[in-house]
Amino acid sequence: MPGRVKVTPPELLPYGKIREDLFRPLSGLTKKYFIAILLPLLVILFGAYAWSVQLRYGMGVTGLHRPVFWGFYIVDFVFWIGISHAGTLISAILRLTDAGWRKPITRAAEAITVFALMIGGLFPIIHLGRAWRFYWLMPYPNSRLLWPNFRSPLLWDLTAICAYVTGSVIFLYLPLIPDMAQLAEHNTPWRRKLYKALSLGWTGSDTEWHALERAMKLMAGIILAVAVSVHTIVAWDFAMAIAPMWHSTIFGPYFVVGAIFSGLAGLMIVMALIRKLMGLELYLTKHHFDNLAKLLLLMSVLWLYFTLAEHITAWYGNDPSEMVVFGARTRTRFAFLFWLMVFVNFVVPFVLLGIRKLRSITTGVIASFGILLGMFLERYIIVVPTLSNTRLPAASSMSYLPSWVEIAITCATFAGMVVLYLLFSKLFPIIAVWEFKPHVAEDEL
Amino acid sequence: MAHRWGMAIDLDRCTGCEACVVACHAENNIPISTPEQAATGRTTHWLRVDRYYEGDFPDVKVKYMPVLCQQCDEAPCEPVCPTYATYHNPEGLNVQVYNRCVGTFYCANNCPYTVRYFNWFDPVWPEPMQLQHNPDVAVRMAGVMEKCTFCIQRIKRGKDESAASGQELADGDIQPACVQGCPAEAMVFGDLNDPESKVSRMAESSRATRLLEELGTKPKVFYLERGR
Amino acid sequence: MASITWLLSEFRDKDSVIDAIRALRAAGVQPGDLDLFSEEPLELPRGVLDRPSHSSLVAVLGAAAFGIGGTAFVWYAQHTYEVITGGMPVFSFWGTGVITYELTMLGAVLSTFGYFLFESGLVFKHGRLKRDKDAPVPVVPPEKIWVRVRCEGGNTVRPTAALQEAGAVSIEAKTGAGL
Structure with a gap:
């Protein structure tokens, strides 16, 4: 590796420059920035209008029908929760193994986690027939004299996502504290107030550093366990149902692998964007993208392995109702989507990232977009064919297509990610400055 | 002894006339779908008559099968509902409590018989059909799931009348709308806990079978296969 | 004085x-x-200036407390209003196990964070940190x-x-x- 790609470890840059480079993007608002925020805001506004239409008239404005009761919203839900696994996995695993190359990318990844969770967490509410009653899933003493049904996988979802959001917000917040304390030193008045309040009067004493490092180590372990369980539970929403091709034991790990896969792809795109837009070429180097590309390849193989295992067992089992779904996925109605998914999730990454000569940041981004599409399709292919091919053949129905409402809301969530990320990167350094700067005599330990 | 309501449907007698479907619509205030809704798969029939075709035209045989909620003893829809909108009542019925339903769709996805129906919009009836609403049955709002109740309002009325008159409920005193409306008398409703009831005896028949029995849902609707 | x-x-x-x-x-x-x-964090060799901590123990205790408390709550909730389930258990080991797990993890997260705030003295000064709260802090x-x-x-x-x-x-x- 080192012989081929010339790596200038950013750790060797003078600290003053690092600090200046990483804090600079926070100040100054350009016209471009406003446009970049305004356009997605319009998309969000339209999505909000679409949702208001759905709330006003009912779920009939979607493309859902009997028996396809779950569609784009559930696909979106699984997709975004999947994206959220970028942060925790990259950041927690690499932190626990103390991989040095993680340093410039942990915060970017952790921020993806928090925002993707916020967005993904909306979909279980959006997809409800009576969304204004979503809080009936919460356990609280109420006039219905009824507690929620804790045996329902939806309650598992609720607890898992609550635990995950809490954990990942704290996981993002903890390493921000020292950076915010620095930012509070010289800044505009309102920003100084903000950073001062958020950094809780951090002084940089060794007591505080010790506490922070211990907390981060513990959190990395805990968040890893939570992340794996969250996507397992998302998978169990399907696997607990006795629907053909859903009732599968490997769904848990299959979904976790898919989640990490799409999360890494999302991270790759976000990193390429902030590198370009914030001029951080010195900090997010080809080395980082190279490592990410290798991780992507690994996940691609794992994903293919699980997809194969899932389908080959169904095919050999030859259960009639499963075979109908199997046929719909691979041979008839959904075959094009299925093979497109295999193409963009496996073939494209291996050509673009597996062949050394072709591997670059640009091809990495292209492959990542393909993977995001492929993973979106994967969830669609899991949700829809099973539902539209019922066990009683007479109840099967025509195919499901999303309506403009579902598409608008889906687009709005992507726009929401852009806006949240732009706001975050204006308020907080997207690379953890204190983690990144040259460590005094570190090698003498 | 508590009742355990069940139904037997003799497929040999069923002519596929769909009188049961009409009766069910009238009894349970089920909205009537427009052709456009039907085209998008948004029909609501708590009881539907599935058709299966055998052979090629012109030598076609059509087989009819009225499918309604099977009132499973171990209903897959029940454990997945987060709000207990669907649960088991003491008489073994799967009850759908509309007021508790938030519309997660999970029950419908987990129903192997696909007999759960959703209110995509607030229901509307073409004039003057709104005048014939049954006052004993709630009209369901947009966003909630609904399904066959075995005409629970009729069961309740039957039990109330028997309590008021002091007369024991006799087999056949309570009839859901579909059973009452079936001209071929293909459907029989009664108490499975009463070994002498007609439905119990039909359930014992060698022709009796249950839909997708292999899933272990223990349905309380028995189908009597066609004689061969 | x-x-x-x-x-x-x-x-x-x-x-x-x-x-x-x-x-x-x-x-x-x-x-x-x-x-x-x-x-930046200073990693000193062991024995130079150790700051003993109970953070792992606190995390484990918090996790256990949330896990047990959460499970007890679910048990209570499922028994105060008993629903007839037609033979299926009201309170199930398998179903509640998932909730127990998630709440255990939530307990670990919250106690880790809470103990961080306590230990670092950022929110609540105690012990020597309280004694030294007016001490000069170098920039x-x-x-x-x-x-x-x-x-x-x-x-x-x-x-x-x-x-x-x-x-x-x-x-x-x-x-x-x-x-």
Whole structure:
């Protein structure tokens, strides 16, 4: 590796420059920035209008029908929760193994986690027939004299996502504290107030550093366990149902692998964007993208392995109702989507990232977009064919297509990610400055 | 002894006339779908008559099968509902409590018989059909799931009348709308806990079978296969 | 009312800080009277200036408390309004197990975070942090390390000598009213 790609470890840059480079993007608002925020805001506004239409008239404005009761919203839900696994996995695993190359990318990844969770967490509410009653899933003493049904996988979802959001917000917040304390030193008045309040009067004493490092180590372990369980539970929403091709034991790990896969792809795109837009070429180097590309390849193989295992067992089992779904996925109605998914999730990454000569940041981004599409399709292919091919053949129905409402809301969530990320990167350094700067005599330990 | 309501449907007698479907619509205030809704798969029939075709035209045989909620003893829809909108009542019925339903769709996805129906919009009836609403049955709002109740309002009325008159409920005193409306008398409703009831005896028949029995849902609707 | 003198001294590198701490300890300064300030975490070899912590234990206890409490709550909730399930268990080991797991993890997260806030003294000052809450805090420039020594009763001679010997760039003394 080192012989081929010339790596200038950013750790060797003078600290003053690092600090200046990483804090600079926070100040100054350009016209471009406003446009970049305004356009997605319009998309969000339209999505909000679409949702208001759905709330006003009912779920009939979607493309859902009997028996396809779950569609784009559930696909979106699984997709975004999947994206959220970028942060925790990259950041927690690499932190626990103390991989040095993680340093410039942990915060970017952790921020993806928090925002993707916020967005993904909306979909279980959006997809409800009576969304204004979503809080009936919460356990609280109420006039219905009824507690929620804790045996329902939806309650598992609720607890898992609550635990995950809490954990990942704290996981993002903890390493921000020292950076915010620095930012509070010289800044505009309102920003100084903000950073001062958020950094809780951090002084940089060794007591505080010790506490922070211990907390981060513990959190990395805990968040890893939570992340794996969250996507397992998302998978169990399907696997607990006795629907053909859903009732599968490997769904848990299959979904976790898919989640990490799409999360890494999302991270790759976000990193390429902030590198370009914030001029951080010195900090997010080809080395980082190279490592990410290798991780992507690994996940691609794992994903293919699980997809194969899932389908080959169904095919050999030859259960009639499963075979109908199997046929719909691979041979008839959904075959094009299925093979497109295999193409963009496996073939494209291996050509673009597996062949050394072709591997670059640009091809990495292209492959990542393909993977995001492929993973979106994967969830669609899991949700829809099973539902539209019922066990009683007479109840099967025509195919499901999303309506403009579902598409608008889906687009709005992507726009929401852009806006949240732009706001975050204006308020907080997207690379953890204190983690990144040259460590005094570190090698003498 | 508590009742355990069940139904037997003799497929040999069923002519596929769909009188049961009409009766069910009238009894349970089920909205009537427009052709456009039907085209998008948004029909609501708590009881539907599935058709299966055998052979090629012109030598076609059509087989009819009225499918309604099977009132499973171990209903897959029940454990997945987060709000207990669907649960088991003491008489073994799967009850759908509309007021508790938030519309997660999970029950419908987990129903192997696909007999759960959703209110995509607030229901509307073409004039003057709104005048014939049954006052004993709630009209369901947009966003909630609904399904066959075995005409629970009729069961309740039957039990109330028997309590008021002091007369024991006799087999056949309570009839859901579909059973009452079936001209071929293909459907029989009664108490499975009463070994002498007609439905119990039909359930014992060698022709009796249950839909997708292999899933272990223990349905309380028995189908009597066609004689061969 | 003993008067307290704070010695604030700047160092350039970690090695001299380690020397300084060793010398100060030899001069009779307690670890609780020593504070380091830096813009980055300082990893000192074991035995130089250990700050014992109970964070792992607290995390485990918090996890256990949430897990057990959550499970008990689910049990209570499922039994206060018993629903007839037609043979299926109201309170199931398998179903509740998932909730128990998630709440255990939530407990670990919250107790870790809570204990961080407590231990670091950021929100709640306690023990020596409360005692020293009015102590001067140096503004640390990048790549520098400051050592703060608390000297009771103006007894600064030996600590100052220790700091100088270890290679302090500057030493200043600030006197304030202590406890």
